[in-house]
Amino acid sequence: MVDGKLFKSFALVVLSLFMAFSLFGCGNDADVSDGWVFATDHEYSVRPDGYPGLTELYGFEFDDVEIMDLGITYGALRDGQVAVAMGFATDGRISAFDLVNLEDDKYFHPVYNCSPNVREEVLDEYPEIADILNEIVPLLDEQTMSSLNAAVDIDEKEPDEVAEEFLLDNGLISGAPPEPDKGPVSVGSKEFTEQLLLGQMAIMVLEEEGFEVDDDTGLGGTAIVREALEGEEIDIYWEYTGTAWMAHLEHEDPITEPQECYDKVREEDLENNGIVWLDYTDFNNTYTIMMRQDDADELGIVTISDLADVINEGTPVP
Amino acid sequence: MQMIIKNWFRWLGVPLILILISAAFVIYVVNNPGGAMAARSLTYQNVLRYLREHVHLVFVALGLATAVGVPAGILLTRPKLRRIGKVVENIVNVGQTIPSLAILALFYVYLGLGFRTGVFALWLYCILPILRNTYAGIKSIEPGIIEAALGMGMNPVKILTRIELPLSYPVIMAGIRTAVVICVGTATMATFIGAGGLGDLIVTGLSVRRTIIILTGAFLSAMLAIILDYILGQVEQYLTGRDVNS
């Protein structure tokens, strides 16, 4: 009875496949393990100035590391799926989700203060641009940037609305319709919230001073925007000191002191590439290590060293 | 059984060779990562962990998809459900065009992140070809054959098990094999929602621009797809190829 046999073996194969799959599956269900689990994005997980260096410097190990998209580490931490997560210091979700940045007391993370980058030729033609943009810089401390980001990410406002409101409040623009008599100059940006906000701010203050401005914000990732500047497709964008030091100027060792980093980058970028760094912001959009505010309070954790101690003592996650 | 022993090479040899090639590749890249960054990512421990996670995702999703897709496909061909069969077939065909990343993102919103969400999205994604092929395979059987079976006094269960399933089983197997390939590929997306797998390697490699890391992830995932597809192909051939006269 070939037919019966055929069917039986068919059924058997399907069944055993399924059993094998399921058994294999249930055997090591690695879902959201307990303990000190750390959420990180892909890049941070391998960069020398990321997870590997962090644990080495502070001398501790997490129980497990979950790699995921950068955008969802905040949510994963809020929802209790991990105990600690990495993020960016000025992200609006940190305060909105009741998270707290742990202080990098050993100055491990490189600094990422932000500064408008302008091409030298443009600045030669319109030297006033430096003063116009430098007016915004001192207003941007970590608190301010974080809440501006939150206005976009959490309250779902448009970046140009938020930027305009901020500049109006600080008396940098009048709200009158622009009357361009100079330019044009082109402003670019990367494609995440903070960059869009900064780009919009630059556009608005330049327009206020009578420039015709092309809006090239949201161009793409770091490499793309930088190439656009070097290729003279855009004239101005905001860059972070740490990024330029390592990515554009191709240094292997990070600098963790803001002024030192800024000075070195400024000097080298002008010399080699004809790119002028204007003033730098107080906010430092560096990597940050976050916990839930409640957990941090309960365990008395303020710095990453505190976290390392707690983990090394074997204290369980609250 | 005899056939399995006789063709041990086809059953064991070829997969073994593929596995050896993969192993050689892994040994090579771990020892020659070409930089400190890649070296951190490409350790035996990491690569094996990602591979295990990947296999884990694929097997569970595929097992569940087979266990649900085949019976569902059969049910849709029953006379009472034939009407909705057409509708479901269309939905399934449309469903297949939704990008896998979108499905993952969607389920992330409702189910949170991690392995379970990854499995669920993958399951949904690979149930489609299995269900569609089961349905199409049974539907494509000449009505005369079914009628002859009816006329000879077979009951519906016997017709299903003795006629319909054996006849449509190459098509069903083809569906499962399609699902395997889709599933292994799509599982690399699961990394975005923290479900692990070889996608961890690929996306990490992309974000730090280290080709060797990307290559390792992509190569292993391709090898996994080839090996699984090959084994299923052998099983299929074993079950149909027993006709000595053909």
Next chain:
Amino acid sequence: MIKLENVTKIFPGSDIPAVDNLSLDIKEGEVCVLVGPSGCGKTTTMKMINRIYDPTEGRIILGDKDIMDTNIIQLRLNIGYVIQEIGLFPHLSIEDNVATVPRELKWPKEKVKQRVDELLTLVGLEPEIYGKRRPSHLSGGQRQRVGVARAMAADPPVMLMDEPFGAVDPITRNRLQNEFLRLQEQLKKTIVFVTHDIDEAIKMGDKIAAMQEGRLIQYSDPDELLSTPKNEFVANLVGRNRSIKRLHLMHTRDVLNNDVAYVKLKTPLEEIEQKVKDSKLRAVMVLGDDNKLMGIISKEDIKREKGEVAADYYQEILNTCTDDATLNDALSVMLSYGEGFIAVTDGQERFKGIITVGDIFGVVKDDANDN
């Protein structure tokens, strides 16, 4: 045995009935042929008997039970079914196909094997050669034979056959028909046989049901259908040369001519000469013991002297046939030997009489006059 009472079938979504108020009574052991143009409802009528379709109205009685009251599986197991599309199971070998119903009935293994071999041999397929093959490795005609063998496997008393010889060339078809008739002679099954070929209907049927657009127009035996078609439709269906078709129906025994001269082996020469002279054929038959036909002596044979008695003179006779051959067969033999007559014997070669071309023309002429 099978009785259809006012059966109507209307398919869902159609207003015209596929079968319209049809009543039919089929006796046990009879072959009832449903004949009519394509789409007239033959297949539908047949499929209602094994409940592939259920009638919209009317009842069908099999044996003495309404088929709606019988368990559907039991009903079908007892009805052999040859479908129009043959419907062999492509994934099973020929043996397994034929063994389907016996296995459903849980016959012991040995008995199934024996039966399968027996049936394959019966339909002219060597079990050793064909048994293990798949249906796709058979010719169309061989497949049809397997289809018939499969339907007969469990020796069902009733058989439904939908154009079982539809897919074969005329020569093979003729052979299959003859084999079928030979079998039916012994098996005496009750058979519903569907065809749209009127010649096949006339040859195979004990009764013929002529159908048109779902209705039964005429239900009678073949002879009657040919001689007295009920209306224009049946007359057209039967066609022009009805009288020649009757040659297929009539057997030699029906027109046998006994008035013929014969001699025994020991009959002396003078008597033979006398008889030959008197005979219309200018020849005499020579019979052996028990009236066995030995040969023939014609005028030429006795011209030269060879001996004393008939045994010394007779020639072998080739233009013979049996008394159950049709007139058509007899006529072909006559034509192929260029003789004006044929000697008829029974199964044991005993001489029964002769038939001349004139006798056959007589039959055709009678008929033509009837019209």
